[in-house]
Each structure stands twice: as C-alpha cells, then as structure tokens.
Amino acid sequence: MDAAIIRERLRELREAMQKEGIDFYLIPSSDYHNSEYAAPFFQTRAYFSGFTGSNGTLLVSKEEAGLWTDGRYFVQAAAQLKDTGITMYKMMVAGEPTILEYLKERMPEGSVLGFDGMTLAAETGVEYAKELQEKKIKFRYDKDLAAEIWKDRPPLPCTEAFVLPEEISGASYLIKSTEVRAKMKEYGTEVLFLAKLDDICWLTNLRAADVACNPVMLSYLLLTMEHAYLFVQPKAVTEEVRAYCRENGITVMDYAKTLAHMSGYAPTGDMLFDRSNVSYTVFTVLRQITLNRGHKLINRPNPTLLLKACKNETELRHTRETYLADSAVLTEFLYWAKHHAGREHLSETDIAEKIDGMRAQMDGFLDLSFDTIAGYGANGAIVHYKPEKETAAKAEEKGFLLVDSGGNFKTGTTDVTRTIALGELTEEMKKHFTLVCAAMLRLANAVFPYGCTGRNLDTYARAPLWAEGLDYQHGTGHGIGFVLNVHEGPQNIRWKYGQAQPEVALEAGMLVSDEPGIYIEGSHGIRTENILEVREWKETEQGRFLCFHPLTYAPIDPDAIDLAYLTAEDREALNRYHEQVYECIAPRLADEKIREWLKEVTRPL
C-alpha cells in the first residue's frame, strides 16, 4: 500500500474525528464477536494503517498515530508503516508504553476517546474506563467512523445457515437448551445472553460460514426460561432454517437490530452473560437494562462452554471416523511430500496447496479449520508462520518440513501436525525430533485421576525436553470443536496460565491437541501433533482415573528418529502407536505403493 494513500485516509479520519468531537480514535482488530479471524469488513485497522498482520491496534489523534503489535509482526509492521507517519509500538517489550499507558499520558483532561464499541472487548473497555476516570476522559463508542470514510468496504459476511441433523449432532436443540436452562437456574438467573458464535451454533445446531475457517454465523442469542430469540442476518435464514427455528420455538430476529431490541428489553430476573465474550457496546446495554429493572447482571463463563466441550457419543463416533479419513489423506500427503518436496521445485505454498486440495476432495468438506502452516527449514521455527506466495521458501533435499493443517467437515473438525525429513539431518535435528516424538507420546499415554487440569498434565509432554534444557514457548494443547472452531475452550494443556485463563479439569468426551515442539531460530522447527480424546480409564479404590485415546493416526517420520534419545518405554510407545497407524490406515489407502510405504515407515524400531 502506498504511504500517500494511508496518509490521505488518516486525514479523512481526522476530519471525521473533528466533526464528531473525538480527540483520540482507537481501532482494534476484532469483529463484533472477538472471533479468531476477522472478515474483510472488519479490516478497518489495515485500511487506515496499511498494516495487515493479524494482531494490531491503531490509535489516532490530531497530531499523532500509533500502531501496537506483537513480536511476530515487528519487521512486517515497520515495513508497512514506513512513511505513513504512524509510529510502531511494540507490545510486551520493556520500555514501550501500552495503549493504556499512552492514553493516560497523552490524553488531555476531559478529552474524548472514540472507538467502535462493537469491536472492543468489554474487559478492555471497562479497564480503560476505570483507568481514565481520573482524567475525566469521555467515551464516544457508538460511532464506526470507517462507515462513512471507507467507500469500497466489503459487505458484512453473510452465508446461508444450515441445520446439523440430529444423527450428526447427537443432541437436539431441545435437549441442549434444557441443559443450559438447568445451569441458568443453578446460577439463580432467568435470562442468558450469548454472543459467542460457536456457543450459539452448538446450542442451536445451526452452522454457516460467516467467519473464515469457523463454520459459524454472525448472531446473538437471548434465552429465557420459556423463549429463545436468535438474532441473525435475514439473508442467512433459508426456508429450511426458518422452519427448523419455528419447530423449535426459536424466534428469528434481525441481527442488525440486536442493539435496538436489547436496549428496549426488560429482563424478568437476573441475567447471565460472559463478559470475556461480549463487546463493550453490548456490555453497556446489558448493564443498563438489568439495572433499569433492579436485576443483577451475572458474569460467568457461558454454561454452553463446558457442555459443548464434552462431546456426546454421536459426536465422538463421527469425530473418530472423520479423523481416520483425515489421517488417511494426510498419510497420502506425507507419502507425496517425502517423494516430491525437495526433489522437485516446490515452495511452501505449493506444498500447502497440495494438502489443502487433497482435503477439499474429501467427503463432507466445508473449509479448512485454519490456514495451513507449511514451514521449510528455518521457517519451521516461526510458530505462527503462514507462507505467502511471494516470499515462500523452496523446499530442498535436506532438513525439515513442518506441516500443520486441518479441515472442517460436516462430521467433525480436524487438526494435525507432522514434521518430515526431506533429506540429510544434523545429529541435533534428529535429537530434537526424537525428543518431541517422546514428548507427544508421553502425554498421549498419560493416565490421571479425575480433577487433573492442563497444569498438571503439561509436565508429561515437557519433561523429556526440560531434561535436555529445551522447551517451547506455546501451550501443549487446546480443545477442539465439533464441526466448529479448531480452538475451543475451556480446557487446554499448558503449564503456566495468565490471570484471565480458566483452569478446568479434563472430562471424558473432551478433545485436546497434544503438540509439543522444538524451535531453533534461524535453523529448524519441529512439531508433532495428535488429537486426543479424553476417556474414562478405570475406577480403583484409590480414585477415578481418566486416560487419552488418539484420534489421529499418521506416521511419525522414522528417518528423523535417533533411538539414543528414546527410553525403552518411549520406543515401545512409538512402535505400539505405529502398529495402530498401520492397522487403522492401511485399509483406507487405495494405492498399493502407499500401503507398502506405510508398512515400511511404521515398522518396529
């Protein structure tokens, strides 16, 4: 983007600010629901700054403009902000001010901070309001200034919704809403307001494609003890969906009128909501309408969260089958990559397109579940790497290729990472690969008493790395949705938690990823990821124990294993897993050559 264009856009923005009496204008990166991916409609920050990274906040005043982003984007942001007059501020770097610190220092007493409150997290807005109170800062959060300035703005995403049939979902809306209402009652509340899109989709058994990689629809849901109001874009509602909602007593309302409707809504009792999932604007409306009627607004995790996380038997059956099909395709891809990548002239994007294309051919394919990461060599060490056509590395006949990919299907959501050797490896690379393999298998084979959280279990995966002075700077595992988001709470596997991160015990029916890694900057990156299902193991006199059961069955490249770094138990675990891989996947491979190759790579070591 030409810096002159950005400067002109900022000029227009400042003009609009002046007209509205706004002194500082803040542009976050979120959509209205804090989704993981914001649609083009919501790329306001990129429009006004030119910076296209996934995380960034723009702050504009009459004289200055600043953009805050994190370590992944310092290089990119510096390049994209050049000559725009926008200063980059590094997040989580000592000496650099946070947005709040900047606001507290620079905003004159009694001045006005503007932002589109629909795109600012309630938690952030509440914090800002509290911290800026002393300086008597006023908020103007009802104006999206981009609405007037951004002429060729893409439309709000709107795809046709569809019903996930009960033979797939395993539980009807009526059953789920009964469970949710029981929770509402338990919390002493009579009304629930849901803004989290995957929670709404889980509860209603509806799906769409309004957010990239997340089969959800832009919506809100108001649930009382007797009624349900689904706010959704009229164009998203097919005849099938309309009939389905009618049958289930769900009143369909216009998404565009959510705020207007809610502002006039009079709750009959205390209202339940999850502050970490609503925008500042929605929060202020909910606060006002409960206050008006003398009711309380109860901030708790959505009751849908834990119910959604514990998959029912039907969901598990479909998930298992979907992972077997996905694993077979991945195995075919690995065969292809081992034989072509590095030998032919293939770039990281070519490789990503290959696996994406193979998944797209699969039965019931809806979309990728996230952007495929294909990182060759040193790029494998960049944890959130996404290859771009212009800058993608070419695979060579040496070192590692890391591929982290997954799909959304009508019968499940997949996620898997394999790292493969494309040729010669150093001793250190093999050591690292082998330790990561051991780490993944140790967690996969853990058994543990009910009550354990990710804090307790993460040690299983990290212990073999820690013993060598190694570690990785990301969590070991996240929850996974069913025909929903690939990152789903509340469970996860990590050894440290931030203040706001919930810590819940693992329960039977939960899905978690198991994805340890080792990343050596400038050299190589390794990650091996299986998805695990939590199951009951056994109840003894000493307690009730749970275990994991793998959903993913794909080979772990034996070319990169150095047996010196596996204990006898680790080696046995790898051989046992590979035996299962062959058993489960061979019958699904049409190509005799690939079957033979699989036999070879899953041989006992």
Add this chain to the structure above:
Amino acid sequence: MDAAIIRERLRELREAMQKEGIDFYLIPSSDYHNSEYAAPFFQTRAYFSGFTGSNGTLLVSKEEAGLWTDGRYFVQAAAQLKDTGITMYKMMVAGEPTILEYLKERMPEGSVLGFDGMTLAAETGVEYAKELQEKKIKFRYDKDLAAEIWKDRPPLPCTEAFVLPEEISGASYLIKSTEVRAKMKEYGTEVLFLAKLDDICWLTNLRAADVACNPVMLSYLLLTMEHAYLFVQPKAVTEEVRAYCRENGITVMDYAKTLAHMSGYAPTGDMLFDRSNVSYTVFTVLRQITLNRGHKLINRPNPTLLLKACKNETELRHTRETYLADSAVLTEFLYWAKHHAGREHLSETDIAEKIDGMRAQMDGFLDLSFDTIAGYGANGAIVHYKPEKETAAKAEEKGFLLVDSGGNFKTGTTDVTRTIALGELTEEMKKHFTLVCAAMLRLANAVFPYGCTGRNLDTYARAPLWAEGLDYQHGTGHGIGFVLNVHEGPQNIRWKYGQAQPEVALEAGMLVSDEPGIYIEGSHGIRTENILEVREWKETEQGRFLCFHPLTYAPIDPDAIDLAYLTAEDREALNRYHEQVYECIAPRLADEKIREWLKEVTRPL
C-alpha cells in the same frame, strides 16, 4: 476423663456464659498464633470436652454442646465424648452441618456468640461476622471464660530465648530488616505487624522453645521504617537477648501488653499485615487503629515469608551438614530396626523412642521437629498416625514398618521417612514399595524451567502411581525451615490447591520434601521421603532451568524392591542414589558392622 467431670465443667462454663450474657460459646483449638502445636495452656477445648485430638472445635449453648472434628478422629471423639452430653459433628461429611451452618440455624436473632478472639483465626471471625450479620448476632470476643473456671490451668509457655549467631544464620537482623523494609516500601506501606512466630524468629535471629517442636517464642513484632518493637514475655529475655536487642535497635516490650499498646498505637502510614496469620482480636485492633488515622490496612503475605523460604548460602551449608549427620544416625537406626524390630518384643512406641533417643544424642539437638510417626503394618496406612503407649502395635517379623521423624538442631531442621521390610512381604507390597521408590526418585531428578510451581512438578512423583491406578491423599512436598518449623511456606508440591493455598514458583535455595506414599487401609502403608534443595541447573537459549539436590542420604530397603516395577531409568536412578548414600554416609559410621551392612543394602540392583 470421667464424663461426670466434663458435665460439671460444662455446667460451670454455662454459668459463666449466663453471667456474661453469652448465648453460644465457641472454643477453637489454636494458640494465639495459629501454631501447628498448641501448648497445654491452650487445651481449653480438651478441658471442657474431654476430646484430646489435634483438631476440634467445641460449641456450647444453654441446651446443647457440639464438637466438630475430622475423619482422623471420628472413632476417638465418639469414645471420649461418650456420656458427656456433647454431640460429635463430622467435618467434611455430606449431611453434617458445618459450625457456621449450625450457628446460622440455631442462634436466635440478636443473640450473642462468645469466644476468645485471640484463639480464633481472623479469616474465620470475619466470615462468621459476615454470615451472621443477617441475624444480627453480636460477638463477645474479649473473654477467655476458661481463665476463671480452669483452676489448675498450666501456665503460658515461656522459655529463655537465645540468639542464632550470624555464622549460623548467615544474615544479620540489620540485613534482613533492610530487605523487609524494601518490600514494605514496594507495597506502599510504612508499618508491618508480624504475628507469625517463625517469621519473627527468622527476622530477629532469635529462637526459643515456646511451641512444641517449633523453636520459636511467643511474640509479636511491629516494624516501622525506623523502629522495631518486639513484644515478648519478660522472663524469656535473657541478658544476652536484651543486649542483642539493644545493639540492634529493637525495643523490647511486654507480650502481655501487646493489645493494650497496639490499641493506642497511631501508625504513620498504611499498615501491612497478613490476615491469614493473625487472630480475630488482633485483626480488629489493627483495623481500628489504621481506620482512626485514615490509613489503609493492606492484607498481603508477610514479606518475610518468601525471604525466609530462600535459604542463604550459610544456611544451606549448615543444612547440608546437618542432614548428613542426621542421615548417618537414621542409617544406624535403620540397621538397628532391621535387626531388632519384629525379632524382639518391640512396640511402635519403643521404636519411636529409639530413634528419638538417638537424635537427642546428636550435637546441637534442640527438640524433635515433629512427633515421630512409627507405624507398623496396617497402622502405616494411617497418614497422621502417632503411636500411644497403651495402643501401640507390636512389630512382627513380616510386613512394613514406616518411620517418619526429624529433629531441630542448632544448625538446621530435619525430616525424613523410610519404610522397611521386617520380614516377608506380599507381591503387592513389593510392587507398592517399588512404585513409591520410583515416584520419589522421579521428582528428585526432575529439572524444570524457572516459573514451575508444585502444581507442575507433582506429576513427576505421581505419574508412576497413577499409571497403576494408585494415588495418595496428601501433598507430595512441603517447605522446611532452618532451625525453625518443619512445615514452612510458601512453596509446596501438590497437584490440587485449595482456594486459600498460595502457589509460588520454586526458587533456588528453597527446601522441599519429596514424600510420595501408598496407603492400603487395614493392610499396609509406605512412604519414602527425602528432603531436596532447589538449585540453579543451567541457563540455555531456551530458558533458565532449576534442579533438585538431595539433602537426605539414607538407604531405601532393597528387600522390598521388585525390579519388575522399575524402568531402566528408575533403576539407574536408584543405584546412583544408593552409591551416593554409601559415599556420604559410610565415613560417618563408627561401627564397622553397620558400614558393611550399608555397603550391602546400597549395592547396585
């Protein structure tokens, strides 16, 4: 105790209650500082109820009397309360009311609850006050009714204090108080009130013997930026201590006048205190005097807590030497026990007296650091077992003997558990013993990045047990003092935390116990405990890593090891540990026979 005597004492108590206008009178089990052991002076609950367990609260009204205790004491309490008219209420048993529930239900509106506020934890008093507000219950907490009724009450403990010289403590009071004042400043406070006895002793480098097994003195300390006031019993202050305090600018005040003095004290700024460590009476005084002056009372963990936990190099040097000496004596005891217990007519108390007597002969011995647990056979499965002369089991030539013991010395505080085979064992017993051995060694050999807490590390110890469907219902480790309490915070090793339990990262210089176990009710109990020192391991590009270093060197009975339950790594770890035990301890054994025996029991397996 004759039930008639108890009934007479309750009659006198009720008479006093009526005179004072008290409707319900509560008698907790604590001393004025919530010490682990309450001196005979504080055994008011035992005096009025006849129940002598370590945990119990008596509640008396005109018509009724109830005693609350936990699962360890249900049998004993039922027997001791027989015919006294006191009802036992079981703590943490579904369907049984808690004390608070009982009070809420039974106390008439506007009635008066009496208790000695010096013996009730502030947290409890505050909770009661809040919960009983609705019923307008009034508190009368300035009266210890036992003072008038209990004629032959033992005196308040008062032993002579002594100074721990700097060559032992490693840091003078001046250095420590400077560190503490820096923390006070960091928290924005100008005054610190300390009620926790081991914190006061650590800070002042004074010791005494006012609490059984804890070498502390009954005291309070008021620290300002310029002054220090030590409230202590005049008889405890020797000429040496008086001179020491004078030199260090510590003003000695009368312990008996603490409340009177503090009530008239006018803090010059915000006051720091730790609500979990003060009595309800002290809390109300501190609240009042800060409120009077418009200052805040800041509730935070004592700044002394973490400083005390991280031992300095001098403390570590003495601790290591003390543990070597203690380990040598324990080894001699184990030799004796293997050759005499079960073969001669020895009871659990005989055995406990043997090890206690051996420790009492050691250089610098002050006291036991806790009551020795010597449990034979099924008694080993009772986690907090303490043998009593009348009921102690006789050791036989089979099964396990568990001995958990330790001492306080002028150069350190020890704690160690060994379980030994006295003869034939079942296959299951050997399996359990071997798994506990593996569990202890796995934690001892863990290396981990800085930032890990007991939540992360506990998994090392439990994993081998969990894998067999086994577990133990206590924490794996606690912190340990230096010539102070054997149980010391804030660090510990456990996989679950209660709400009020702090979670802190392990730091170099901390000491923790490593004591996994297996307890099979009615059959056998096994625990193996080493004390570990936290040390820096190394800093790599991937992080700063810590490790453990054992302080305890005593053999783990090879007669009870079944190699089938050790991995190759576990076996190697055991052999390596035993090699170190022999190397460190053999030179300290005067008796050639014991040296030879040690060589044999520490042979490589």
